[in-house]
Amino acid sequence: MSERSTWTVTTHDWACDLDVEHLADVRRGARTGQVGGQAWEVGGRRHLLLEVLAYADDEAQALGRVGRAVVTEHGDGSVTVADDGRGTDTRVDAEGRVVRKPVMATRDVRFFDAVDGPRLPDGLPRRGMSTVAALSSALVHENHRVDGAWSQTYRHGLPDDELLPVTPGEGPVTPGERSGTSVRFLADDLAGPRSLTVEDLGAFTWLRIEVRSGS
Numbered sequence: 001m002s003e004r005s006t007w008t009v010t011t012h013d014w015a016c017d018l019d020v021e022h023l024a025d026v027r028r029g030a031r032t033g034q035v036g037g038q039a040w041e042v043g044g045r046r047h048l049l050l051e052v053l054a055y056a057d058d059e060a061q062a063l064g065r066v067g068r069a070v071v072t073e074h075g076d077g078s079v080t081v082a083d084d085g086r087g088t089d090t091r092v093d094a095e096g097r098v099v100r101k102p103v104m105a106t107r108d109v110r111f112f113d114a115v116d117g118p119r120l121p122d123g124l125p126r127r128g129m130s131t132v133a134a135l136s137s138a139l140v141h142e143n144h145r146v147d148g149a150w151s152q153t154y155r156h157g158l159p160d161d162e163l164l165p166v167t168p169g170e171g172p173v174t175p176g177e178r179s180g181t182s183v184r185f186l187a188d189d190l191a192g193p194r195s196l197t198v199e200d201l202g203a204f205t206w207l208r209i210e211v212r213s214g215s
Contacts, residue, residue: 003094012106014091014099019106019130023157026127026134030190036113043124044192045079046200048132050120052081052183053204055103055129059085059181060206068173069207071196072214074184078138080214082172082182083207087145098163100150104133104141105157121203122193132185133157139185144168146179 007014029035030042043050053069060067063085072080090100108128111117118126133139134157142151149168153160172182201209 004099007091009109011108011110012102013109014101016106017099017102018159020158022107022112022130023105023134026131027156030135030188038115041124042135042190042192043122044190044194045187046193046196047120047122047124048135048185048187048190049079049081049196050122050200051126051129051132052185053200053207053209054120054126056081056083056085056181057204057206059083065206067207069209070173070212071209072212073195074214076186078184078186080182080184082180084173084177084180087143087149087179088141088181090143090145090148090150098148098150098165100141100143100152100163103129104139104152104154105159106130121197121200129183130157132183132187135190136185136187139183141181141183142166142172143181144172144179 004014025035029040034040049071056067056069067084069081069083088101088103090098093099107130111126112128120126133154137155139154140151143149149166150163151166152163168178172180196211
């Protein structure tokens with residue numbers, strides 16, 4: 001346990017749990033086609049899926065092995081992306097509170113404001129997981145780590161409640177593995193492609209991706 005102010009900023013700033021202005025900027029950009037004076041193209045639900053898969057790819061690369069990701073399309077229009085990584089980084093602060101890295105509700109400091117950031121397989125810039133949350137009427141983020149498991153629901157990036165512990169179990173992808181992350185989201189009605197292409201499935205160096213249909 002330690003003070004959050006001492007935690008190193010890597011992909012996100014641990015000191016901020018919720019950036020309402022940032023989330024509003026993303027939603028405004030989806031309507032106007034511009035954020036911060038720069039052109040903004042959403043890319044449909046396909047791009048949001050690629051944003052989530054990019055994090056799973058990062059995680060697999062950090063572990064030094066090819067990971068698995070399962071994309072499940074549900075009958076209600078929502079989609080789940082589950083991976084077999086370590087589970088989103090979750091720590092305990094000096095007051096004993098459980099804190100998960102705020103990937104859904106704050107900007108990714110590496111990409112969001114980058115003028116020349118990396119591109120995802122659809123050719124659009126990578127902007128971060130918070131863009132998925134901001135453009136989804138509902139999103140459930142569940143992570144399983146070796147020391148616990150937690151879930152939180154967001155509405156357009158705003159959390160419904162506190163981070164809630166859930167029963168630790170097998171990871172969301174591989175039987176026998178206890179860690180991983182799943183993100184189920186119901187995207188807004190966005191212009192652009194909804195589904196991944198065959199080329200997308202092989203576009204991430206560190207991931208093997210499987211697409212399934214679910215209830």
